[in-house]
Amino acid sequence: xxxxxxxxxxxxxxxxxxxxxxxxxxxxxxxxxxxxxxxxxxxxxxxxxxxxxxxxxxxxxxxxxxxxxxxxxxxxxxxxxxxxxxxxxxxxxxxxxxxxxxxxxxxxxxxxxxxxxxxxxxxxxxxxxxxxxxxxxxxxxxxxxxxxxxxxxxxxxxxxxxxxxxxxxxxxxxxxxxxxxxxxxxxxxxxxxxxxxx
Numbered sequence: 777x778x779x780x781x782x783x784x785x786x787x788x789x790x791x792x793x794x795x796x797x798x799x800x801x802x803x804x805x806x807x808x809x810x811x812x813x814x815x816x817x818x819x820x821x822x823x824x825x826x827x828x829x830x831x832x833x834x835x836x837x838x839x840x841x842x843x844x845x846x847x848x849x850x851x852x853x854x855x856x857x858x859x860x861x862x863x864x865x866x867x868x869x870x871x872x873x874x875x876x877x878x879x880x881x882x883x884x885x886x887x888x889x890x891x892x893x894x895x896x897x898x899x900x901x902x903x904x905x906x907x908x909x910x911x912x913x914x915x916x917x918x919x920x921x922x923x924x925x926x927x928x929x930x931x932x933x934x935x936x937x938x939x940x941x942x943x944x945x946x947x948x949x950x951x952x953x954x955x956x957x958x959x960x961x962x963x964x965x966x967x968x969x970x971x972x973x974x
């Protein structure tokens with residue numbers, strides 16, 4: 777099968793993918809030697825499977841839950857500033873709930889598209905230290921409609937892993953209770969809040 781070379785979010789040794797419900801059933805997207813296949817579920821919702829080849833030695837990173845009305849939707853993000861300690865609030869719906877934590881999770885990711893680094897994400901089911909994101913997130917609270925971050929931790933500020941004003945950052949949220957997602961919002965680092973497209 778040939779691949780179109782279409783790029784989603786790719787960084788160093790792993791791939792993170794967001795598929796929108798408006799894509800048609802049966803559509804296949806290729807990333808490097810990795811494939812996303814969309815399927816129609818018995819209940820009529822759209823689902824997808826991800827097969828990742830030759831990425832960090834893993835045959836598969838994630839099988840995403842079917843997309844449906846419980847997919848996280850990010851509506852607003854407070855300003856993301858070029859500093860480690862800061863308060864960032866992600867607002868919307870369908871986020872699910874989980875306890876506060878400081879580290880990585882399979883359910884939240886911040887990708888600095890300008891500088892090519894990522895924060896806060898790990899492989900589903902991984903125990904121990906994250907093999908993925910060395911920049912971690914300090915989550916103060918996580919409710920179905922609001923996630924509050926107290927800052928970026930871990931290796932933030934090292935190896936070029938920092939924000940500057942004007943950097944583009946993609947925020948992705950999966951629901952930890954249903955695995956639905958991801959909801960996504962692109963923000964510009966600086967002093968302005970972001971209203972995300974539905």
